Amino acid sequence: MRSNVPECVSLLAHAEASFSTQVHKVGFNLSNKSSKRIAIFGATGSIGRQTLEVLEKIGGFDVAVLSAGSRINELIELAVRWKPGRVTLADKRYYSQLKNALFGLRINVDAGKDAAAKAAAEVDYDIALNGLVGVAGLLPSYHSLSRGIDLALANKESLVLAGEILNRIAEQTGAQILPVDSEHSAIWQCLRGEDIKDVERLIITASGGPFREWSAEQIEVATPEEALKHPTWKMGAKITIDSATLMNKGLEVIEAYHLFGIPSEKIEARIHPVSIVHSMVEFVDGSFKAQLGTPDMKHPISYALNYPERCPFKPKKDDPIDWPALEFFEVDKAKYPCFDLAYKVLKKGGTAAAVLNGADEAAVERFLSGGIKFGEIFSVINKTLNRHVNCNADSIEDVIMADSWAREFVKGLKM
Amino acid sequence: MRSNVPECVSLLAHAEASFSTQVHKVGFNLSNKSSKRIAIFGATGSIGRQTLEVLEKIGGFDVAVLSAGSRINELIELAVRWKPGRVTLADKRYYSQLKNALFGLRINVDAGKDAAAKAAAEVDYDIALNGLVGVAGLLPSYHSLSRGIDLALANKESLVLAGEILNRIAEQTGAQILPVDSEHSAIWQCLRGEDIKDVERLIITASGGPFREWSAEQIEVATPEEALKHPTWKMGAKITIDSATLMNKGLEVIEAYHLFGIPSEKIEARIHPVSIVHSMVEFVDGSFKAQLGTPDMKHPISYALNYPERCPFKPKKDDPIDWPALEFFEVDKAKYPCFDLAYKVLKKGGTAAAVLNGADEAAVERFLSGGIKFGEIFSVINKTLNRHVNCNADSIEDVIMADSWAREFVKGLKM
Numbered sequence: 001m002r003s004n005v006p007e008c009v010s011l012l013a014h015a016e017a018s019f020s021t022q023v024h025k026v027g028f029n030l031s032n033k034s035s036k037r038i039a040i041f042g043a044t045g046s047i048g049r050q051t052l053e054v055l056e057k058i059g060g061f062d063v064a065v066l067s068a069g070s071r072i073n074e075l076i077e078l079a080v081r082w083k084p085g086r087v088t089l090a091d092k093r094y095y096s097q098l099k100n101a102l103f104g105l106r107i108n109v110d111a112g113k114d115a116a117a118k119a120a121a122e123v124d125y126d127i128a129l130n131g132l133v134g135v136a137g138l139l140p141s142y143h144s145l146s147r148g149i150d151l152a153l154a155n156k157e158s159l160v161l162a163g164e165i166l167n168r169i170a171e172q173t174g175a176q177i178l179p180v181d182s183e184h185s186a187i188w189q190c191l192r193g194e195d196i197k198d199v200e201r202l203i204i205t206a207s208g209g210p211f212r213e214w215s216a217e218q219i220e221v222a223t224p225e226e227a228l229k230h231p232t233w234k235m236g237a238k239i240t241i242d243s244a245t246l247m248n249k250g251l252e253v254i255e256a257y258h259l260f261g262i263p264s265e266k267i268e269a270r271i272h273p274v275s276i277v278h279s280m281v282e283f284v285d286g287s288f289k290a291q292l293g294t295p296d297m298k299h300p301i302s303y304a305l306n307y308p309e310r311c312p313f314k315p316k317k318d319d320p321i322d323w324p325a326l327e328f329f330e331v332d333k334a335k336y337p338c339f340d341l342a343y344k345v346l347k348k349g350g351t352a353a354a355v356l357n358g359a360d361e362a363a364v365e366r367f368l369s370g371g372i373k374f375g376e377i378f379s380v381i382n383k384t385l386n387r388h389v390n391c392n393a394d395s396i397e398d399v400i401m402a403d404s405w406a407r408e409f410v411k412g413l414k415m
Numbered sequence: 416m417r418s419n420v421p422e423c424v425s426l427l428a429h430a431e432a433s434f435s436t437q438v439h440k441v442g443f444n445l446s447n448k449s450s451k452r453i454a455i456f457g458a459t460g461s462i463g464r465q466t467l468e469v470l471e472k473i474g475g476f477d478v479a480v481l482s483a484g485s486r487i488n489e490l491i492e493l494a495v496r497w498k499p500g501r502v503t504l505a506d507k508r509y510y511s512q513l514k515n516a517l518f519g520l521r522i523n524v525d526a527g528k529d530a531a532a533k534a535a536a537e538v539d540y541d542i543a544l545n546g547l548v549g550v551a552g553l554l555p556s557y558h559s560l561s562r563g564i565d566l567a568l569a570n571k572e573s574l575v576l577a578g579e580i581l582n583r584i585a586e587q588t589g590a591q592i593l594p595v596d597s598e599h600s601a602i603w604q605c606l607r608g609e610d611i612k613d614v615e616r617l618i619i620t621a622s623g624g625p626f627r628e629w630s631a632e633q634i635e636v637a638t639p640e641e642a643l644k645h646p647t648w649k650m651g652a653k654i655t656i657d658s659a660t661l662m663n664k665g666l667e668v669i670e671a672y673h674l675f676g677i678p679s680e681k682i683e684a685r686i687h688p689v690s691i692v693h694s695m696v697e698f699v700d701g702s703f704k705a706q707l708g709t710p711d712m713k714h715p716i717s718y719a720l721n722y723p724e725r726c727p728f729k730p731k732k733d734d735p736i737d738w739p740a741l742e743f744f745e746v747d748k749a750k751y752p753c754f755d756l757a758y759k760v761l762k763k764g765g766t767a768a769a770v771l772n773g774a775d776e777a778a779v780e781r782f783l784s785g786g787i788k789f790g791e792i793f794s795v796i797n798k799t800l801n802r803h804v805n806c807n808a809d810s811i812e813d814v815i816m817a818d819s820w821a822r823e824f825v826k827g828l829k830m
Binding site: 189190191192193194195198200203270272280282283284285286287288289290291292293296299302303306309310311312313314315316318319320321323325326327328329330 | 604605606607608609610613615618685687695697698699700701702703704705706707708711714717718721724725726727728729730731733735736738740741742743744745
């Protein structure tokens, strides 16, 4: 099995050795006029593009790295505009084409599966924004934190797979993990100035996805087109399907557990169809605090990049009178069986969460390509979890192994 | 006019002289097992009674003072239960009766208009809870703060009349003003850990009172019985009428201005009929934070008494799924003309706010006794304000004079 480990993991030894010497914490400060160098992983995706929109408005940042998957034309366009020190593409086949397009711009070009992680480990930058989708985001997160560099994190898989490991590293190097998910940003904002011991519970809100008012029978056979119609947020395909199964909310429960150190029995979800309340905290004295606003990912991005300051950049004018009525409903666990799997794997610990995530990514892929029915996404993940022999997750290699195993298992599963 | 000044003002000189010697700040701390001595002004009123309910649950407090207006039987009952060092009644006629009823309990008994203020100035206590209604609350607030004693403040008139004066004194003695109003408690909670310069605006929520869906013509001739039916909060008569005119919300705007140091153009109100969102703050980055919960005054009382800790006492089990749909509407200024008067007096400064408040108290009294129509409350206050020659409000005497003048003017006003 060892041979399955991606090449970029070889950088791990280097990263771990550098803990004591390479720590250069950045205290990003609006009043500090010198620019901060930012590395953007997932630059052509929804989060990456919105991050660049935010940077355009607020200023004060130089782009050090732009990293994308396969959208070469969009990456070229962004590279010409932002002139980063390094540009990477996961898809090796386009290397020459990318190199030629950026010729003469003094941009270091790299391509291949490990190119993003290598950039995270090698390039000089002060803050990372990780907007990669799926497990591909793990190694860039790992390398940024290992170098003591703050990480604005939209890639939930980093924490789902390796929450304990990344928290341990961040503690050692003094780097901060700054959540970019709207839900976790909301909780983080509600916790400002509060004592974590005063938290009664976190209430993560969920739109309920496109099938909120469908029957269980209808959902069972929903098509990819139907599942991709998210009512409030525009996001990538994988995360949109995860919103329809509520697997996304389950992954967010795991993420919240690692970000805030709150036990899973104190983390709940409520369906809130209009997505104005981005999440809530209830305190031990019965007081609820919520963070609200018309949905716009530019807000949590800007909040993370400027933290602890608030940057006077409003994505748009917003007022409570323009909001639809705010309602909250219980999560119907029969309708959303994936959601409960998060609590199951948190109870198990070890590599279970990595298997959950790998199985989910592979199952969603099979669903999107027409290989399985919507209702079978749950069965596939559940079967994989039941078959998995849980191990300790002490290193990044352990969780990458578990993830790879889960994907392979799902691919071979007869449905 | 000087002869109109109440006797208790004679204590002022003493209080001001004692700034430098009598400052004994209390840092109330849950983990500190020794009891805190609390003085409760307005003990038999809605806030006072709920405060005692909270103390019963959370423990850790000794009652030093119980102060009431005229409800002698209720005061006797509370005094027997709580055994305070001093009991006061505003109504002098009941002095002997009160004295006899508490004979042998080692309770110091006082009665008369100045008895509460005298207790505030003389008795030893560590924190004051001021739940008095109207201008009667001003001197107890003044004396507590002058002695460097933290003040949990439900009496909005203290700040409406003398916000600058009380803030100046609190700054000199190091005492804190801890808001107990649900709206200001909400804003205070939303501001925890935030920088006041990041506030875009405060949004005070208002239930809209019993006439929210009435036409302006219907409201004009509403009866006291109709105006006393508040949809969400159970409160005293004066404050309930103020909720129907939205004068209450105007006074809260003035209070917020003094509590948080936010200019009036950044303080707005929104009608929120179900009173679940107790108020909100919008920040410069477009993020809104709200404090929420099923209405219960015991929450802001407990929050103020335990600040900065949160006491694990929940008035009741509460969950977002049990809340009605949350909606927000603009304040119809034609329907609620009193509301705008708050901005008018904040612009004027000086004694204008004291006149607004005195005129409002007197006008509400005239309305409740059938002397004027509901719609005339506004006209009475407005006429009084227009007639008032605005003066500097440098001392407590200045604002008490202005208040007395306004009341006399309203009494004499032919409608």
